[in-house]
Amino acid sequence: MNRRIVVGLDGSAESVAAAHWAAREALLRGAPLHLVHAELWSAPHVGPSTGSEERRRAAWTLLREASDELSGAHPRLDISTESFDGQPAASLARAAAGASMLVLGSRGLGTLRGFVLGSIGMAVIHGVEQPVVLVRASEDALPHAQGRHLNRDVVVGVDTARPCDALLSFAFDEASRRACTLRALHTWMLPPLAGYGAAYSREANTRIAETERTGLDDMLRPWRDMYPAVDLDARATLGPASEQLLEAGSGAGLMVVGRRIRRSPVGRHIGPIAHAVLHHSTAPVAVIAHE
Structure with missing residues (x-):
């Protein structure tokens, strides 16, 4: 098993909060952080389209900006990025293979407190045997995003x-x-x-x-x-x-x-x-x- 911590990024506030949580966890463990974006860009047997190329560029921009933000906050952290063209749940499971942990964002229940587990999140939990941590972005979760959760x-x-x-x-x-x-x-x-x-x-x-x-x-x-x-x-x-x-x-x-x-x-x-x-x-x- 490698020691890296894998984070799924999709541009949502929840996934950004998950990335910040995972960054602090990686520092605690002395482990590298691997940021992953997974999305189905093109159908099988179909050549790349203008839309798919734009989505690829958007994915890499998302990963680069997240990596730059985390590097600025944690200069000692070893960060890598990867983008997949494929079904998100299966791609995240492959990315997490052998990792020490997979971290995902999970959106809240509106004015209620809690997680909403969509089909992707549930499929990922079922599809991997590594620990999966779900992090939400809300006012209640602010201490976790800022690292005040560690004590x-x-x-x-x-x-x-x-x-x-x-x-x-x-x-x-x-x-x-x-x-x-x-x-x-x-x-x-x-x-x-x-x-x-x-x-x-x-x-x-x-x-x-x-x-x-x-x-x-x-x-x-x-x-x-x-x-x-x-x-x-x-x-x-x-x-x-x-x-x-x-x-x-x-x-x-x-x-x-x-x-x-x-x-x-x-x-x-x-x-x-x-x-x-x-x-x-x-x-x-x-x-x-x-x-």
Whole structure:
């Protein structure tokens, strides 16, 4: 794997915000930054037209201006550019092959808070196994664009029933690089019969809560040992996972969620929890693929 961070640029404010976020991430990692523009300029078996040539020039102008702006802000950053003629989702996936991370912009829900994942963004998330980070451009996201997010918490959603090394490795590494608090959240729900008769009691709830906290501590213990300098805030809370994560991630510097890799083309999705976080988090969201 090469260390570079790939950013998809399309000229939108969201993609510009993503490029600035990725530039600071590249500096944290000591990695090169690769700016990519992908667009379908010409149909197969059709020669170049005046329109396609104009779009190519516009693409290179976009990349050059973005590169110049980022170089001015970060003179030490190694920046390269590339433009593709092809389907954007497939082109971005090819560009990200072997990279350490792919960063995309994602537009907000108008006056609502959150992400809108279009067909391209969703296809890219499904099509790559590298971490994909989605960044939005809004007043809420301004601290992220200006780099003030680096000292804010990293929040990761975990499931003690399905431990995921890839998810925890990414989250601990990010918190370590940023020297910030890592907030690991595991959620649990009452058993289906907890609302009936003697099955519902404070003592029973207390025992369940203690079991969940113990399971979370056991899962995180090896990671505490590997990252002793990381300030870890681990919590097991009662309630719907997506709601608890969004509440915990309010004001965070980065949200980290997982998606299970599905080798079959049938039923490809990112799961309801990741889906909710992607659509409603105001912080950048990293989607980590795992088996």
